[in-house]
Amino acid sequence: MSEGxxxxxxxxxxALGKELTKIFRKRGYKVIGFTHSKNDYEINNDSPNQWITxxxxxxxxxxxxxxxxxxxxxxxxxxxxxxxxxYENSIEINALSKLKFLTLFEAITIxxxxxxxxxxxINTSEAEILPALNPSYEISKSLIGQxxxxxxxxxxxxxxxxxxxxKIILGPFKSxxxxxxxxxxEFVSNNIYNFANLNIFLIIISPNPLTYIFFPIKELYYFxxxxxxxxxxxxx
Numbered sequence: 374m375s376e377g378x379x380x381x382x383x384x385x386x387x388a389l390g391k392e393l394t395k396i397f398r399k400r401g402y403k404v405i406g407f408t409h410s411k412n413d414y415e416i417n418n419d420s421p422n423q424w425i426t427x428x429x430x431x432x433x434x435x436x437x438x439x440x441x442x443x444x445x446x447x448x449x450x451x452x453x454x455x456x457x458x459x460y461e462n463s464i465e466i467n468a469l470s471k472l473k474f475l476t477l478f479e480a481i482t483i484x485x486x487x488x489x490x491x492x493x494x495i496n497t498s499e500a501e502i503l504p505a506l507n508p509s510y511e512i513s514k515s516l517i518g519q520x521x522x523x524x525x526x527x528x529x530x531x532x533x534x535x536x537x538x539x540k541i542i543l544g545p546f547k548s549x550x551x552x553x554x555x556x557x558x559e560f561v562s563n564n565i566y567n568f569a570n571l572n573i574f575l576i577i578i579s580p581n582p583l584t585y586i587f588f589p590i591k592e593l594y595y596f597x598x599x600x601x602x603x604x605x606x607x608x609x
Contacts, residue, residue, distance in 0.1 A: 384449035392562035467513035526599035544579030
C-alpha cells in the first residue's frame with residue numbers, strides 16, 4: 374500500500390502535523406511537509422523527507438510539488454485569540470487557502486494518467502456547527518466544511534474513481550493553539566490514519582457525543598441536496 378507513495382502535509386510543523394508525519398514515515402511513505410516558517414528544519418527519521426515553504430495566496434506556486442503527491446492532507450489553520458477577531462485572515466487561511474489546494478489538486482488529478490487514485494484529506498473542525506467561542510474561527514470552518522461537502526458530492530462519476538475526498542472532523546486536541554485540549558495529537562493522528570483506511574468520507578474524532586450525531590445528519594442533507602441539483606441539471 375505505501376510502497377512508492379508520497380504524502381503531503383500542510384501544517385507539518387504543528388503538533389498534529391508532526392504526529393501524522395511520524396505515522397506515515399513508519400509505514401514507508403515519503404512525506405513532504407509544507408510550512409509557512411522560513412526557518413531551516415532538521416531532516417531525521419521522524420521529520421518529513423522534504424520541507425517546502427509556502428504562503429497563503431500563492432498556492433499555485435506549489436503545483437510541481439503537488440504533482441508528486443498521492444495523498445494530500447490539508448492540516449494548516451489559525452485560531453485567532455485576539456479580542457478583535459480578524460475575519461478576513463481566518464477565512465483566507467482556514468477556508469480559501471484549503472479551497473485553492475483542493476481545486477489545484479483536483480486539476481492535477483484530472484490530468485493524471487496513473488491508474489492509482491489520488492486522495493485529499495481536509496481537516497475542518499467540529500466548529501463547523503458547534504460553538505468554539507471564536508466567531509472568526511467558526512465562520513471560516515463552517516465555510517470550508519460546506520465547500521468540501523459540495524465538492525465531494527458534485528464530483529462526476531469518472532472523477533470519483535480517480536479523486537478521493539475525505540473530511541476530518543476533530544474535537545479539541547492539545548497543541549500550541551489549544552494547550553488545554555482533551556485529546557493528545559498522537560491519539561488523534563493514529564485514529565485519522567486508521568479511519569482513513571476504512572475508505573469512508575467522514576472521519577470524526579471527538580470526545581463530544583453530539584458531534585457523532587449532528588455531522589452525519591448534516592452530510593446526509595448535503596448528499597440529498599446535491600443529488601437533487603444533479604437531477605435538475607440533467608433535466609435542463
